[in-house]
Amino acid sequence: MGTQLMKGGSAIAASAISAGCRFFAGYPMEPFTALLEGFSVQMPGAGGTCINAESEIEGINMALGASAAGARAATGSCGQGLALMQEAIAEAALNELPLVVFNLARGQQDYFQATRGGGWGDYRTIALAPKDAAEAVEHTQLLFHLADLYRTPVLLYGDYLVSGTYMSVDTSPRHYGDLAPKDWALDGTLGGTRRSRVIWTWRRGKVWDPGPGPDKHWQAVADKYERIAATEARHESSRTEDADTVVVAFGTTAPFVEYVVEELRGDGVRIGWFRPVSLWPFPELALAEATESARRVLVYELNAGQMIDDVRLSVTDRTKVVPIGRVSQDESGLKQGELLAVDAVRERIVGHLDPRRPAPGARSGRAGQRGA
């Protein structure tokens, strides 16, 4: 399979199937719908199952069941649908079932949802934010690998640009390393042998072969997420070595920032950019290093200030951190608005290069960001 022109949603589905995904269940909701359509068309040919579920809650619980039975399984929606899935995402984290969840979102307002989650318990989800459809194809296969490797739910956080754009992509299988066999998966065959299995968040095991129980199990899960945090942070950056100003952006907003930064470099401005590729684990150490000598760190995100919390937790001097984004949605509510444009990005960056001359309508601080 070589490179071919595909719509993002179809390409992600093809990539997931290449990764061995054989179960998908979802509920249509824009702009995630293209992915559901992609699975619906492609899954039967791969011998897998795609169910148009009665709700997002059922979709993710079906996928949990499929995962418990040993399949590579996935579900998805946009942020509104993922809100309904939070309980099951936490359940997958605590009973250690691999699961890939696609958030093809309506914008950048799901950062907290992607990185903090809304389920109960001490858990995290690896969350990757691709900058475009081609990277989403790559992330999809990596996520299936990471989900199995760590036995955890993982998230891909994209948007309508990822799901709806046609790009040349290579969806053929990628190998990220060998994995342990899923000897924990339920197939029924060990019944009556005293080796039968139980998958449960409390991890009590069987009376003749007790598990660690909730106290020890939940601490072990938390320890696992600490290990993931130490090893799975990913980022991309450029021009930060001698930069006075570093601009931080994630997802599909980042290429706009990158473009403007390169333009400003051409004008002689000492500026660089930094993109967290994994939102959790957030690349804290890399960002601290990239901003060590900068005088200001600008955060361009199209929401009221979410990723900025992680930026402030990462840079050594948090007073350098300035929000330059805001909520920006188009009239339909399904897409990003006027701030996803090179001119808007340039205006907001340039307005903050010299703090004595702020750009019109753009002030530093959270209150200014909301009012802008």
Next chain:
Amino acid sequence: MINTDVPPAEPNRRIAGFSPELLVTEEHPLCPGCGHPIAWRMLLEVLEDLSLESRAIGVVGHGCYTHIITTTDIDFLQCLHGRAPSAATGVKRVQPDAAVFTLQGDGDLVNEGLQETLHTAARGEAITSIMVNNGVFGDTGGHMTSTTVIGQRTKTSIDGRDPDRHGFPIPVAELLCHLPGAAYVARGAVNTAPSIARTKKMLRRAFELQAAGAGFTFVEILTMCPTGWFVPAKDGGDYLSGSMEAAYPLGELKGG
């Protein structure tokens, strides 16, 4: 018919004197007079009778019956409250040869999870859904569920369930009968020996039809909860006859 011309293959034994092989310990933390253990036992006997020990996967909701997953020697997925039919759908699609069943109470299946039960039945998923119905949230100490019968006292209907204040109970088995995807719907009980014998046959039929790919199969089992009903343990059986059984007629409702 017992053939009296040949000697019996094994000596007489009292039913109370043995338990299914799959039940590793007879100890359980449930209250005196609880009907759930009888339902478990029937379920395990049927799995053994049909030689399904090494093909069965149980998907279990949240309630007192949940303890079965630690004492029984088959694979179990303990899932979120009300979501067992959805999780079982995923299990069955991945393991089509397995005998997949859900075990849920009335609070789990009718309150929290009615939607998934109806849709799973409508899809005709080849799973067997077993509801142990005692008309009360036993695990929380006796609160009203969607199957609590009119007049029943619970901690959240302390003067008795009143349709004007609490609405009417939901007969889920009768609802399921309307769905073409539901191949078999039956309701049994565990308060008398004849009912136990009939209910065991219902479970057997449900698993046979699942294996035949007939579609969704559903067995509701009325069970005693003297603690949640605030009656003496020894009175649970009779109380069930007068309350639950009067509201929920026993028998094979569809596909018998």
